[in-house]
Amino acid sequence: MQVKTLDFVYSGKLDSGYLFELYQGDLYTTLEVFESSILELTNELQLAEELFSKRDLIGLQFLYHKLSPLLGYTGLPKLQKQVQQFEEFCKKSQSTADVSSQFVYINILIGEAMVVVRQELIRLKKFINKRA
Amino acid sequence: MKFTSIIVEDLNSAAVLLQRHCERSGIIDVLGHFTSAEEALHFLMANPVDLIFLDVEMPGKSGFEFLDLLKQKPMVILTTSRTEYAFNAFEYHVTDFLHKPFTYQRFLDSIKKLDRKVQESPSPESFIFIKVNGKLIRINYADILYIESLGDYVKFVTPQKKYITHNTIKNLEATIHSSDFVKVHRSFIVNLHAVEDLQDNNLLVSGNLIPVSKANKTKLVQKLKAVS
Numbered sequence: 001m002q003v004k005t006l007d008f009v010y011s012g013k014l015d016s017g018y019l020f021e022l023y024q025g026d027l028y029t030t031l032e033v034f035e036s037s038i039l040e041l042t043n044e045l046q047l048a049e050e051l052f053s054k055r056d057l058i059g060l061q062f063l064y065h066k067l068s069p070l071l072g073y074t075g076l077p078k079l080q081k082q083v084q085q086f087e088e089f090c091k092k093s094q095s096t097a098d099v100s101s102q103f104v105y106i107n108i109l110i111g112e113a114m115v116v117v118r119q120e121l122i123r124l125k126k127f128i129n130k131r132a
Numbered sequence: 133m134k135f136t137s138i139i140v141e142d143l144n145s146a147a148v149l150l151q152r153h154c155e156r157s158g159i160i161d162v163l164g165h166f167t168s169a170e171e172a173l174h175f176l177m178a179n180p181v182d183l184i185f186l187d188v189e190m191p192g193k194s195g196f197e198f199l200d201l202l203k204q205k206p207m208v209i210l211t212t213s214r215t216e217y218a219f220n221a222f223e224y225h226v227t228d229f230l231h232k233p234f235t236y237q238r239f240l241d242s243i244k245k246l247d248r249k250v251q252e253s254p255s256p257e258s259f260i261f262i263k264v265n266g267k268l269i270r271i272n273y274a275d276i277l278y279i280e281s282l283g284d285y286v287k288f289v290t291p292q293k294k295y296i297t298h299n300t301i302k303n304l305e306a307t308i309h310s311s312d313f314v315k316v317h318r319s320f321i322v323n324l325h326a327v328e329d330l331q332d333n334n335l336l337v338s339g340n341l342i343p344v345s346k347a348n349k350t351k352l353v354q355k356l357k358a359v360s
Contacts (some may be wrong), residue, residue, distance in 0.1 A: 004203070021235040022149070029152045036145040065189060066143060069213045072233035075143050 008127050014075030022073070031124050034117060035094045037070040044070075045107060052096055052103060060099070061090040064106075071110070074117045077083055079109060135246065136311065139165040140172045140198065141211060142190045145231055148183055150211065150270050153239040155321040159241065163354060169198035178351055180311055183227075183246065186213040199224055207249060211240055257309055262288060262297040269295060273310050277326040277338050281319035291338065314355050316344045324355055 008027060010016040023030045044067045051059040064087040071080040086099075086106045093099050137160050141147040147165045154160035163181060166172040168190060186208055188195040195210060197295045208226040210217065211234075227249055228242040261268045275290045281301045298346040304314050316335060317322050318343050328336040332348065335342040343351060 021237070024156070024202050024232055024236050026152070029149065032152075033149050037147055040143065041143055062189065065213060069147055069232040071142065073149065 008124070010075065011116060011120055011123075014120060015077055016075070018072075018077050019075040027124060027128055031060075031121065031128060034074050034124065037073045038114060038117055038121065041067065041070050041110065045088050045110060048103075048107065052100075055096045055098070056088055057093065057096050060096065061087055062101070064090065067110075071113065073115070074120075076113050081115055082106065082109065133247065133250065134161060135157050135182040135207075136161050136163055137185060138163055138172060138175065138181050139185045140167075140169060140195070141165065142167045142184065142189040143187070143232075146187070146211065147345065149233070150239075153236050153275055156236065157240065157272050163191070169193035169195070169201075172198065173201060174204070179354065181203060182311065183209065185209050185211055185230075186226075188214070188217050198225065200280055207246060209246075262299070263296060264295050264297055271295065273308070273312065273323070274325070276323050278314075278323060278340070278342055279321040281306060289338075289340070301339045311355075314348070314352055316342060316352050318345065319343075327356065330356065 009099040010019060011080060019030065023033070044063055048060060048063055048067075064083055068080050068087065071077070071083060083106060086102055088100055089102055096103070135192070139147050139150055139162055141150070144167075151162050151165065154162050157166055160183070161194075163179060164172075165173055166175060169192060172184070183206055186195045186198065188210055189212065193201075199205065201209065208224070209230060210221050210226050210230045211230045211232055213232045215231060218229055228244055228245050230238065243248065253359070259270050259272045261270050263269075271288055275292075277291065278288045279301065280287045280289065282296065284298060284300070285296050286299045286301060286304060288297070301315065301319060301321060304321060308321070309339065312324050313321050314324060322335060322337055322342055326337050328338070330336075330344070330352070333344045335352075
């Protein structure tokens with residue numbers, strides 16, 4: 001069954017217009033992609049820490065490239081752009097030491113965003129269950 | 133027109149949304165999702181498709197390295213989060229370039245480009261000439277129900293007539309470039325559009341029971357889903 005509705009109001013921290021364009025109001029797909037994105041973001045951030053400790057700058061660049069669309073999928077296109085900028089910064093840098101403060105900063109931003117997305121997931125599930 | 137496709141993408145979230153876009157469109161059948169070029173290559177050896185949605189940066193081989201390894205290149209839509217690949221995309225004659233995440237509307241625009249590309253390209257081979265009693269006879273693919281091996285000869289069965297000619301199933305399998313035909317048994321090639329039903333290891337094609345070998349059954353079931 002498909003729950004298609006405009007009644008669900010996204011958190012003001014997410015770009016609801018962007019989310020509607022992406023999912024066409026299909027909340028089941030939204031839920032599915034949000035769940036998958038959170039799982040992938042968690043795994044990628046863990047891997048990022050490992051790569052950073054191994055001083056693997058190219059690996060980090062590749063990882064943030066892979067990770068950036070996940071923020072778009074969860075309604076955070078501005079943060080996606082910031083991650084892309086960090087990816088570019090990695091590309092221009094010589095070592096992980098050059099990107100360390102930006103690395104910490106971007107991970108804090110992503111971590112905060114993940115809290116918002118997780119809360120949104122709970123609200124979405126409740127909303128869908130109510131409607132089903 | 134319907135297109136068969138696969139998704140080659142290491143990001144699950146991207147693949148999920150793309151698959152839903154395809155389902156919603158009603159014209160793209162996704163036969164599989166692969167997270168690496170190697171897995172996709174293996175699948176394509178036995179299952180040709182009309183279209184590949186291809187991520188560029190993946191672990192192992194990149195999307196472009198993957199394209200270099202394809203002998204028969206279907207249409208390709210690149211999906212990436214970088215715009216800098218646009219030039220390579222042009223060089224590889226890809227149909228379109230989708231920047232992740234992309235909206236359903238943008239996806240539909242891409243599908244329209246596919247349709248245009250198909251209409252503009254020379255029509256694919258849609259018939260075969262076979263030699264029967266010293267004459268070359270044209271048979272349209274759409275008219276063939278199935279082809280049966282008779283040793284060094286094969287029998288072409290159409291709704292109106294049967295034609296026997298000197299050839300082999302193996303040779304025809306390589307000659308007929310149409311995704312509508314599938315070898316279901318060492319002695320039979322079947323037109324999927326003529327299949328009435330599949331029960332156990334037999335196909336019913338215009339009242340004729342055609343055996344299906346175990347080795348070919350999985351591929352057949354996938355293909356039957358693709359044309360349904």
